[in-house]
Amino acid sequence: MTRTLEPLAVPTGPAVLALLPALADALDGRGPAWLPVPAGDERETARLTSALDAGGPVDDATALVVATSGSTGTPKGALLSAAALRASGAGAYRHLGGPGSWLLALPAHHVAGMQVLVRSVLAGTEPVVVSPGAAPAELEVALARMPAGRRYGSLVPTQLVTALDHPGATTALASLDALLLGGAATPPALLTRAVAAGITVVRTYGMSETCGGCVYDGVPLDGVAVRISGGRVLLGGPTLAAGYRGHPEHPAWAEPGWFRTDDAGVLTDGVLTVLGRLDDAISTGGLTVVPQLVEAALGTHPGVRECVVLGVPDEHWGQRVVAVVVPTSQPPSLAELRDHVARTLDRSAAPRELHLRTGLPLRGPGKVDRRALLAELTRPRG
Template sequence: MLSPVADALAGRAALLPVPAADERETALLTSTLRAGTEIDDDVAVVVSTSGTTGRPKGAMLTAAALTASAEATHRRLGGAGQWLLALPAHHIAGLQVLVRSLVADTTPVAIDASFDAAQLVSAISSMRPGRRYTSLVAAQLDKALADPAATAALASLDTVLIGGGPMPSGVAERAAAAGIPVVRTYGMSETAGGCVYDGRPLDGVRVRLTDGRIALGGPTLAKGYRNPVSPDPFAEPGWFLTDDLGALDDSGVLTVLGRVDDAISTGGLTVLPRLVEDALSSHPAVADCAVFGLPDPRLGQRVVAAVVVAAPHPAPTLAELRAHVAARLDATAAPRELHIVDALPRRGIGKLDRRALIARLRG
């Protein structure tokens, strides 16, 4: 598990991580990169990333960027330690667990993608004494919180990094009440994974806003894309311009407000779905939710909410949720259409697939 990553960091071979289901495909792809005909010599790993465009771009990460990220993470968390690998290694979050393990000279304990509670408890109990960490997505944390033994096991760790998108407020509150040491991370493949922890950038990472969009700089940046795009978010040397909107307070703490292309223009005003989702998540009957815009002949777009109901509560009404949101945000942000769904579509390691949801509910 660690050998290919170790070879990549040492410059012996470039790595293109792919799902392990097809071993033949993995061999062919890594062989192509070893030939050195399509990437620079200092590129250690090419991580496939499509964002919301659907077209794989391939973030080219050097050994220096991956190592800088791992070392900065350990400094922020209080020192090197052993990691639990609970995410696929072909995603940047799982890959970085392997890089951090190599940097710390430790062997990670791995569990499979089912995230079975008994397996999680057994894996954590097998970890060696000392500092112990893991990296999860919110859906995994939510699943663990449903099992007392799994909850206690996670609470015994020094840090549980949570990335892969926003975490519902109900999950965060339950984790805090259980004593799980959660740290929320923000980053992407282009920044060698999470580079902002609980709103504060890691050592060396720079954050600024460009017309409200988050721009990230520093030693963890990728060199660019293997398959260039236009406009190029790496166009300004030393910076990566994300598609996320953010806010910085007076002390430099970053708040991620949502994606530029998710913004809803309704009645001449702009509504950010993430803020509405945070408001909806604070309702006791809402277990999970997503907000998006649909065409409206009068408003341009109307705010629509898809809600997973929290047992044992009855399904909330549209009027109830509108009042709940309007009490926390401008009334313009209150949803005008409600869909009760069994589950929200996810992609990758748990990110909401807003496009798939819109396609499903558009009619």
């Protein structure tokens, strides 16, 4: 009998626990392979099931096909085998100190939330679930319900920013053996604040194509290989997907055993530092500016709560550096931010334009939607 790929409607909230038996079967090679889709979102479900050929045959080794988080164009589906998912879970538990129970506060149709479910299956535990947009008080209550033993959570930086403004949630997060933080770069100021509050933060790097996080605090999990080629991060090892569904010749998989990411990075004594996406680099006045470095510098200013840096077309500079900032109670001025950045980076990297906002547009689990923000900033006025 031919194995098929079937849609798996993934709800938010405690109802997601009903999926655990299906995931356990998939990890044991029983039943169909699953394509996680957001329950209740008919449009997105139709988009994913059509693009990724739900109902069609799939390789016997495949357990999950996880859609990449791209918000435009045709989605790609990472072919994740049961062996890769098990290797990911085993590597994470070796790094963290052993199996445990989890807080699920991420959308589980994305890889980070799905991995909380998979790792719960592997540990024989049941996660405590809150909705992705849960208020800090809800996080506090949920964490209080977690059983004794090793306890873990997984959040994106924007969730942690909000939680740190709530003393009860902060104390509850500090009780975890580890809080995995991924999905987007962690601003240094946020990390400093969390560590000072006693939270054991583990910064993760990975993507759907690697079963989620495969590098923790810059260190690859057991068996994971990292190398840099032309400034680009390449990843290898047992957590890799088998490629993209329906795209066997995709250039990201051109070199057997390696996945070519879209990220720039450096390796120092075996520790990876991700500098940002290669296509986010800003060319201004003939110089190249890495937005994530500017964001890190801006994040240390007391008036900056969250920020994103973009390159906007400019007749004189080619691109001008623009900062979009969610301020604290004391909003900064452009002059203050330019001087602040210039203390640690070349002044050419300092923003030439500042926009203050109450929040940043997001896509997927916590990633800033740079494309939407850039379209907004460059839209003709009037």
